Amino acid sequence: MRLTVNARPPFSLSAVVGSHGWVRLAPFARDPDTGALVRVEQLDSGQVVALRIEEEADPGGAGSGVSVATEASLTEAEGQEVTDKVGWMLGLDQDLTPFYDLAREEPKLARMEERAQGRLLRSPTLFEDVVKTILTTNTAWSGTIRMAEALVSQYGAPLPGDPKRRTFPTPDRLAGTDEETLRAQARLGYRAPYVLALARDVASGELDLEALKDSDLPTVELRKRLLALKGVGGYAAANLLMILGRYDYVPVDSWALKMVSREWYGGEPVGQAEVEAAFERWGEWKGLAYWFWDWSDTG
DNA sequence: GGTAGACCTGGACGC
DNA sequence: GCGTCCAGGTCTACC
Numbered sequence: 001m002r003l004t005v006n007a008r009p010p011f012s013l014s015a016v017v018g019s020h021g022w023v024r025l026a027p028f029a030r031d032p033d034t035g036a037l038v039r040v041e042q043l044d045s046g047q048v049v050a051l052r053i054e055e056e057a058d059p060g061g062a063g064s065g066v067s068v069a070t071e072a073s074l075t076e077a078e079g080q081e082v083t084d085k086v087g088w089m090l091g092l093d094q095d096l097t098p099f100y101d102l103a104r105e106e107p108k109l110a111r112m113e114e115r116a117q118g119r120l121l122r123s124p125t126l127f128e129d130v131v132k133t134i135l136t137t138n139t140a141w142s143g144t145i146r147m148a149e150a151l152v153s154q155y156g157a158p159l160p161g162d163p164k165r166r167t168f169p170t171p172d173r174l175a176g177t178d179e180e181t182l183r184a185q186a187r188l189g190y191r192a193p194y195v196l197a198l199a200r201d202v203a204s205g206e207l208d209l210e211a212l213k214d215s216d217l218p219t220v221e222l223r224k225r226l227l228a229l230k231g232v233g234g235y236a237a238a239n240l241l242m243i244l245g246r247y248d249y250v251p252v253d254s255w256a257l258k259m260v261s262r263e264w265y266g267g268e269p270v271g272q273a274e275v276e277a278a279f280e281r282w283g284e285w286k287g288l289a290y291w292f293w294d295w296s297d298t299g
Numbered sequence: 300g301g302t303a304g305a306c307c308t309g310g311a312c313g314c
Numbered sequence: 315g316c317g318t319c320c321a322g323g324t325c326t327a328c329c
Contacts, residue, residue, distance in 0.1 A: 138323040143308060189307035194324090233324045254322065 001073050004056055005083050006065040007092040012116035013037065013055040013066055016090050020291075022121045024145055025132055026152040027168050040159045041085065041124065042167045043078050048157050050165065053086060066090065071161075088213070091119035094245065099285045108294040117292055122243050126209045127202050128168045133239050134194055134231040150186040174199035194231030212244060219246045219284075234272070238287060247287035250279055256290065263298045 017023050017037050023030050027040045037053040052069040068086050087093060096118040103109035112118055123129045135147045155173050156166030174182075174195065182192035201207035215222060219241060226237040238251035250256065252272045260278050261270045275290075282289040 134324095136323090138306080138321085139308065140310075140322065142310085143322085146309085183307090187308070190305090190324090191307080231324070235323060 001070050003068045003079055003083055004065060005068060005086050005092060007090070008095055009064065010113060010116035011064065011092070013053070013090070015116045016119045016121050019117070019120045021141060022123070022132070025148040027156065027166060040165045040167050042157050043081050045075070045078055047072065047078065048159050048167060050159055051082065051086070065092065085124040089122050089124055091122065094119055099288055102282070102285065109289060109292060112292055118288060120242055123168065126213055127171055129243050130198060130209060130229060130232065130240060131195055133236045134191055137231070137236055147186060147188055154185055171199045171202035175203035191231060197230055219248045222246060223249065242287045242291065247285050250275055250287055250290045252276070259295050259298055263295065
């Protein structure tokens with residue numbers, strides 16, 4: 001079965017997929033031959049399907065959306081669910097025009113509009129993105145990849161016909177495990193109690209993470225909600241705010257400190273304040289300006 | 300409000 | 315092969 005989902009222009013699937021490292025975290029994957037974004041997903045009906053997402057070019061040649069293929073046939077409701085999830089994952093209705101208007105004047109960002117950059121690849125649920133963001137903290141990227149793969153392979157729902165391919169585990173599934181198992185089998189280390197507490201709070205209904213996706217809360221309040229989650233500090237909250245389409249904060253990690261040091265401080269050590277000051281002029285767009293800054297000439 | 304130390308893992312390194 | 319050191323954010327206790 002094949003669905004077509006339109007995007008607000010400018011749009012480029014490869015720009016979204018290449019926006020950050022999420023595509024390398026299971027169950028996301030990229031087809032090495034075609035570049036298609038693939039992912040196993042469980043629908044509300046319980047059916048587990050493999051999604052294959054490819055650029056859908058308009059007659060003029062410019063990207064105008066994506067096609068989504070599944071081997072299984074879908075009911076109308078399932079098709080709508082897939083459309084909604086893909087729309088969220090790729091940010092298809094996002095309008096970055098105000099940012100592009102500013103970025104055009106900055107040589108380090110000027111090509112973003114032409115390249116249709118600015119959207120960040122997201123997971124279908126905020127729960128998955130919070131878990132993955134926790135898995136990025138205080139570890140090398142290879143560790144994040146390993147931990148995400150472990151969660152999917154050990155707790156995800158299998159794809160019928162190809163059970164090695166699995167979904168990201170639901171909060172219910174993770175809530176049913178325990179800290180020691182997450183430490184010993186998924187090798188989450190000290191992050192295990194954070195992920196477990198998050199899963200149990202979401203599974204019990206005590207925490208409605210998904211409601212934050214379209215929240216009207218001011219960014220400052222939204223940030224407080226995220227910081228209240230165990231394992232989510234300043235960097236993680238800023239990263240999650242970017243995923244939610246709020247760019248008021250810069251996710252300052254060790255890489256950000258290094259790049260800002262080289263770009264503006266001659267290699268002298270800098271702190272969080274210097275990174276924030278470097279992008280202060282971008283106001284509500286400072287996270288995007290930082291994320292897509294062209295560091296290619298930076299020492 | 301600011302800071303030091305602990306948390307946990309895997310990889311790099313020296314022996 | 316083994317032991318040691320280090321990188322990577324967040325939390326907690328303490329000042």
